[in-house]
Amino acid sequence: MTREAVVTPPVREVPVPRLPERQRAPRKPSVAVWKFSSCDGCQLTLLDCEDELLAVAGAVELSYFLEAGFSSDGPYDLSLVEGSVTNEADRRRIERVRAVSKHLVTIGACATAGGIQALRNFGDVEEFLSIVYASPRLVEALGESTPISAHVPVDYELRGCPITRAQLLEVVLAFLHGRRADVVASSVCSECKLTGNVCVTVADGMACLGPVTHAGCGALCPSYKRGCYGCFGPMESPNLPAMIGGLNRRGLDDGSVVRLLRSFNAAAPQFQAATQALIEMGECPT
Protein backbone atom coordinates (compact mmCIF):
# COMPACT_ATOMS: atom_id res chain seq x y z
CA MET A 1 0.00 0.00 0.00
CA THR A 2 1.51 3.19 -1.08
CA ARG A 3 1.20 6.17 1.08
CA GLU A 4 -0.21 9.22 -0.66
CA ALA A 5 2.13 12.09 -0.71
CA VAL A 6 0.90 14.94 1.44
CA VAL A 7 1.18 18.18 -0.40
CA THR A 8 1.60 21.11 1.93
CA PRO A 9 -0.04 24.18 0.52
CA PRO A 10 2.32 27.08 0.20
CA VAL A 11 2.23 29.37 3.18
CA ARG A 12 0.78 32.69 2.23
CA GLU A 13 2.45 35.54 3.90
CA VAL A 14 -0.16 37.47 5.85
CA PRO A 15 0.69 41.13 5.80
CA VAL A 16 0.89 42.71 9.24
CA PRO A 17 -1.67 45.50 9.26
CA ARG A 18 -0.16 48.90 9.94
CA LEU A 19 -2.26 51.28 11.89
CA PRO A 20 -2.84 54.54 10.12
CA GLU A 21 -0.85 57.35 11.68
CA ARG A 22 -3.81 58.80 13.55
CA GLN A 23 -4.70 55.46 15.22
CA ARG A 24 -1.28 54.81 16.73
CA ALA A 25 -1.12 55.49 20.47
CA PRO A 26 0.37 58.93 20.98
CA ARG A 27 3.42 59.17 23.18
CA LYS A 28 2.42 60.06 26.71
CA PRO A 29 4.07 63.14 28.19
CA SER A 30 6.86 62.12 30.54
CA VAL A 31 6.83 63.45 34.09
CA ALA A 32 9.70 63.48 36.58
CA VAL A 33 9.56 64.24 40.31
CA TRP A 34 12.77 65.47 41.95
CA LYS A 35 13.70 65.88 45.59
CA PHE A 36 16.16 68.44 46.91
CA SER A 37 16.42 69.58 50.57
CA SER A 38 12.95 68.83 51.87
CA CYS A 39 10.84 66.52 54.01
CA ASP A 40 9.12 64.61 51.12
CA GLY A 41 5.70 65.92 52.19
CA CYS A 42 4.98 67.57 48.84
CA GLN A 43 5.95 64.47 46.82
CA LEU A 44 3.67 62.44 49.04
CA THR A 45 0.81 64.72 48.03
CA LEU A 46 1.09 63.21 44.54
CA LEU A 47 1.00 59.66 45.90
CA ASP A 48 -1.87 60.73 48.12
CA CYS A 49 -4.02 61.55 45.10
CA GLU A 50 -5.68 58.13 45.55
CA ASP A 51 -8.81 58.53 43.39
CA GLU A 52 -7.06 60.59 40.73
CA LEU A 53 -3.72 58.75 40.70
CA LEU A 54 -4.77 56.06 38.21
CA ALA A 55 -6.10 58.68 35.80
CA VAL A 56 -2.87 60.66 36.13
CA ALA A 57 -0.79 57.51 35.66
CA GLY A 58 -2.84 56.71 32.55
CA ALA A 59 -2.34 60.17 31.06
CA VAL A 60 1.39 60.51 31.67
CA GLU A 61 4.51 58.39 31.69
CA LEU A 62 5.89 58.63 35.23
CA SER A 63 9.51 58.43 34.16
CA TYR A 64 11.45 59.51 37.22
CA PHE A 65 10.02 59.43 40.74
CA LEU A 66 12.32 57.59 43.13
CA GLU A 67 9.78 57.61 45.95
CA ALA A 68 7.44 55.60 43.72
CA GLY A 69 10.16 53.40 42.17
CA PHE A 70 10.56 55.05 38.72
CA SER A 71 14.00 56.05 37.43
CA SER A 72 14.08 56.24 33.61
CA ASP A 73 16.39 58.59 31.77
CA GLY A 74 15.16 61.91 30.41
CA PRO A 75 14.47 64.21 28.72
CA TYR A 76 11.15 64.92 30.48
CA ASP A 77 8.16 66.99 29.42
CA LEU A 78 7.39 68.11 32.96
CA SER A 79 9.60 68.12 36.05
CA LEU A 80 8.08 68.69 39.48
CA VAL A 81 10.80 69.86 41.87
CA GLU A 82 10.48 69.63 45.65
CA GLY A 83 13.01 71.12 48.07
CA SER A 84 15.51 73.94 48.29
CA VAL A 85 19.17 74.24 47.35
CA THR A 86 21.31 73.87 50.47
CA ASN A 87 24.63 72.43 49.28
CA GLU A 88 26.95 72.41 46.28
CA ALA A 89 25.63 69.07 45.02
CA ASP A 90 22.08 70.50 44.96
CA ARG A 91 23.35 73.48 43.01
CA ARG A 92 24.93 71.34 40.32
CA ARG A 93 22.03 68.88 40.16
CA ILE A 94 19.29 71.49 39.64
CA GLU A 95 21.13 72.72 36.55
CA ARG A 96 21.15 69.19 35.13
CA VAL A 97 17.45 68.78 35.95
CA ARG A 98 16.64 72.03 34.17
CA ALA A 99 18.66 70.95 31.12
CA VAL A 100 16.57 67.77 30.66
CA SER A 101 13.16 69.32 31.45
CA LYS A 102 10.87 71.02 28.94
CA HIS A 103 8.80 72.53 31.77
CA LEU A 104 9.88 72.87 35.39
CA VAL A 105 7.39 73.45 38.22
CA THR A 106 8.51 73.95 41.81
CA ILE A 107 6.25 72.47 44.47
CA GLY A 108 6.03 73.63 48.08
CA ALA A 109 7.51 76.22 50.42
CA CYS A 110 10.99 74.65 50.34
CA ALA A 111 11.27 74.87 46.55
CA THR A 112 9.52 78.24 46.16
CA ALA A 113 10.96 80.14 49.15
CA GLY A 114 13.78 78.10 50.72
CA GLY A 115 11.50 76.45 53.30
CA ILE A 116 11.87 76.33 57.06
CA GLN A 117 15.54 75.47 56.54
CA ALA A 118 15.99 79.05 55.26
CA LEU A 119 15.91 80.14 58.91
CA ARG A 120 19.64 79.43 58.68
CA ASN A 121 19.91 82.47 56.37
CA PHE A 122 19.46 84.70 59.43
CA GLY A 123 22.06 82.97 61.59
CA ASP A 124 25.57 81.58 61.49
CA VAL A 125 25.54 78.14 59.84
CA GLU A 126 29.04 77.30 61.09
CA GLU A 127 27.90 77.95 64.64
CA PHE A 128 24.76 75.81 64.18
CA LEU A 129 26.87 72.95 62.78
CA SER A 130 29.31 73.10 65.69
CA ILE A 131 26.45 72.92 68.20
CA VAL A 132 24.31 70.26 66.51
CA TYR A 133 26.78 67.78 65.00
CA ALA A 134 29.54 65.77 66.65
CA SER A 135 31.69 66.05 63.48
CA PRO A 136 30.61 69.26 61.74
CA ARG A 137 33.41 68.99 59.17
CA LEU A 138 31.53 66.02 57.64
CA VAL A 139 28.50 68.19 56.90
CA GLU A 140 28.64 70.03 53.59
CA ALA A 141 26.19 72.94 53.71
CA LEU A 142 25.89 76.32 52.02
CA GLY A 143 25.40 79.37 54.23
CA GLU A 144 21.88 79.85 52.86
CA SER A 145 18.91 77.76 51.77
CA THR A 146 17.63 79.18 48.49
CA PRO A 147 14.59 78.55 46.27
CA ILE A 148 14.99 76.77 42.95
CA SER A 149 14.23 80.01 41.08
CA ALA A 150 17.45 81.51 42.46
CA HIS A 151 19.39 79.01 40.34
CA VAL A 152 17.44 78.14 37.18
CA PRO A 153 14.42 79.48 35.28
CA VAL A 154 11.15 78.12 36.71
CA ASP A 155 7.93 77.87 34.68
CA TYR A 156 5.51 77.82 37.60
CA GLU A 157 5.68 77.96 41.41
CA LEU A 158 3.11 76.04 43.44
CA ARG A 159 2.91 77.11 47.07
CA GLY A 160 2.14 75.41 50.36
CA CYS A 161 3.70 73.35 53.11
CA PRO A 162 2.64 70.94 51.91
CA ILE A 163 0.97 71.74 48.59
CA THR A 164 -2.65 70.68 48.14
CA ARG A 165 -3.84 67.85 45.92
CA ALA A 166 -6.34 69.96 44.00
CA GLN A 167 -3.79 72.61 43.05
CA LEU A 168 -1.16 70.02 42.11
CA LEU A 169 -3.56 68.17 39.79
CA GLU A 170 -4.69 71.45 38.25
CA VAL A 171 -1.10 72.49 37.51
CA VAL A 172 -0.18 69.09 36.04
CA LEU A 173 -3.31 69.11 33.84
CA ALA A 174 -2.64 72.69 32.76
CA PHE A 175 0.87 71.82 31.58
CA LEU A 176 -0.31 68.67 29.83
CA HIS A 177 -2.95 70.66 27.92
CA GLY A 178 -0.77 73.69 27.28
CA ARG A 179 -2.99 76.15 29.14
CA ARG A 180 -2.62 78.46 32.14
CA ALA A 181 -3.12 76.88 35.54
CA ASP A 182 -6.31 78.06 37.21
CA VAL A 183 -4.87 78.70 40.68
CA VAL A 184 -6.27 81.64 42.64
CA ALA A 185 -3.71 84.22 43.75
CA SER A 186 -5.88 85.83 46.42
CA SER A 187 -5.49 85.53 50.20
CA VAL A 188 -6.59 82.93 52.74
CA CYS A 189 -9.19 85.49 53.89
CA SER A 190 -11.08 85.03 50.60
CA GLU A 191 -11.23 81.28 51.22
CA CYS A 192 -12.35 81.93 54.79
CA LYS A 193 -15.31 83.90 53.47
CA LEU A 194 -16.17 81.21 50.92
CA THR A 195 -16.00 78.56 53.64
CA GLY A 196 -18.26 80.60 55.91
CA ASN A 197 -15.77 80.77 58.79
CA VAL A 198 -16.14 83.24 61.61
CA CYS A 199 -12.97 85.36 61.56
CA VAL A 200 -10.74 84.30 64.48
CA THR A 201 -9.13 87.74 64.57
CA VAL A 202 -12.41 89.65 64.77
CA ALA A 203 -14.22 87.19 67.04
CA ASP A 204 -11.37 86.01 69.28
CA GLY A 205 -8.58 88.54 68.79
CA MET A 206 -6.17 85.87 67.48
CA ALA A 207 -3.14 86.69 65.37
CA CYS A 208 -3.83 85.45 61.85
CA LEU A 209 -1.66 85.94 58.75
CA GLY A 210 -4.58 85.10 56.45
CA PRO A 211 -4.79 88.59 54.91
CA VAL A 212 -1.23 88.36 53.50
CA THR A 213 -1.06 84.60 52.84
CA HIS A 214 -1.59 82.91 49.48
CA ALA A 215 -4.86 81.01 49.10
CA GLY A 216 -4.92 77.29 48.40
CA CYS A 217 -5.53 75.46 51.67
CA GLY A 218 -9.23 76.29 51.87
CA ALA A 219 -8.64 78.32 55.06
CA LEU A 220 -7.73 75.17 56.94
CA CYS A 221 -6.50 76.70 60.21
CA PRO A 222 -9.29 79.25 60.73
CA SER A 223 -11.74 76.40 60.05
CA TYR A 224 -10.32 74.81 63.21
CA LYS A 225 -10.39 78.08 65.18
CA ARG A 226 -6.72 78.94 64.93
CA GLY A 227 -4.89 81.70 63.14
CA CYS A 228 -3.07 81.20 59.85
CA TYR A 229 0.72 81.14 60.23
CA GLY A 230 1.46 81.66 56.57
CA CYS A 231 2.54 78.23 55.35
CA PHE A 232 1.42 79.05 51.77
CA GLY A 233 3.73 82.08 51.69
CA PRO A 234 2.86 85.59 50.58
CA MET A 235 -0.15 86.24 48.37
CA GLU A 236 0.28 88.15 45.10
CA SER A 237 0.18 91.68 46.61
CA PRO A 238 0.41 91.42 50.40
CA ASN A 239 -0.05 94.61 52.43
CA LEU A 240 2.54 93.81 55.10
CA PRO A 241 2.60 97.27 56.75
CA ALA A 242 -1.18 97.07 57.36
CA MET A 243 -0.85 93.46 58.57
CA ILE A 244 1.94 94.35 61.00
CA GLY A 245 0.05 97.42 62.26
CA GLY A 246 -2.99 95.22 62.95
CA LEU A 247 -0.89 92.62 64.79
CA ASN A 248 0.74 95.39 66.90
CA ARG A 249 -2.68 96.78 67.82
CA ARG A 250 -3.73 93.33 69.01
CA GLY A 251 -0.80 93.22 71.39
CA LEU A 252 2.01 91.53 69.41
CA ASP A 253 5.31 93.35 69.76
CA ASP A 254 7.67 93.54 66.79
CA GLY A 255 9.72 90.58 68.01
CA SER A 256 6.60 88.38 68.06
CA VAL A 257 5.64 89.62 64.58
CA VAL A 258 9.09 88.72 63.25
CA ARG A 259 8.81 85.23 64.73
CA LEU A 260 5.32 84.81 63.23
CA LEU A 261 6.53 85.75 59.75
CA ARG A 262 9.69 83.69 60.06
CA SER A 263 8.45 80.17 59.70
CA PHE A 264 8.01 78.07 56.56
CA ASN A 265 8.40 81.03 54.20
CA ALA A 266 10.85 83.19 56.16
CA ALA A 267 12.94 83.86 53.05
CA ALA A 268 10.03 84.69 50.73
CA PRO A 269 11.05 88.18 49.53
CA GLN A 270 7.94 89.99 50.86
CA PHE A 271 8.09 88.36 54.31
CA GLN A 272 11.86 88.77 54.51
CA ALA A 273 11.72 92.48 53.59
CA ALA A 274 9.03 93.10 56.24
CA THR A 275 10.93 91.34 59.02
CA GLN A 276 14.19 92.99 58.05
CA ALA A 277 12.54 96.42 58.20
CA LEU A 278 11.19 95.66 61.69
CA ILE A 279 14.60 94.52 62.87
CA GLU A 280 16.32 97.61 61.48
CA MET A 281 13.72 99.90 63.07
CA GLY A 282 13.74 98.49 66.55
CA GLU A 283 15.25 96.28 69.17
CA CYS A 284 13.54 93.02 68.27
CA PRO A 285 15.72 89.90 68.16
CA THR A 286 17.03 88.59 64.83
Ligand code: SF4
Ligand atom coordinates in the same frame (compact mmCIF):
# COMPACT_ATOMS: atom_id res chain seq x y z
S1 SF4 B 1 7.20 72.48 51.57
FE1 SF4 B 1 6.74 71.57 53.58
S2 SF4 B 1 5.78 69.60 53.11
FE2 SF4 B 1 6.79 70.33 51.22
S3 SF4 B 1 8.80 69.35 51.25
FE3 SF4 B 1 9.02 71.38 52.19
S4 SF4 B 1 8.76 71.02 54.42
FE4 SF4 B 1 7.97 69.22 53.34
Ligand code: SF4
Ligand atom coordinates in the same frame (compact mmCIF):
# COMPACT_ATOMS: atom_id res chain seq x y z
S1 SF4 C 1 -9.71 84.20 60.29
FE1 SF4 C 1 -7.82 84.92 59.35
S2 SF4 C 1 -7.98 84.23 57.23
FE2 SF4 C 1 -10.04 84.14 58.09
S3 SF4 C 1 -10.96 86.12 57.58
FE3 SF4 C 1 -10.06 86.31 59.63
S4 SF4 C 1 -8.00 87.15 59.24
FE4 SF4 C 1 -8.75 86.32 57.29
Ligand code: SF4
Ligand atom coordinates in the same frame (compact mmCIF):
# COMPACT_ATOMS: atom_id res chain seq x y z
S1 SF4 D 1 -4.52 78.56 57.10
FE1 SF4 D 1 -2.47 79.37 56.76
S2 SF4 D 1 -1.11 78.10 58.01
FE2 SF4 D 1 -3.10 77.04 57.89
S3 SF4 D 1 -2.84 75.61 56.17
FE3 SF4 D 1 -3.72 77.51 55.35
S4 SF4 D 1 -1.99 78.74 54.67
FE4 SF4 D 1 -1.20 77.15 56.02
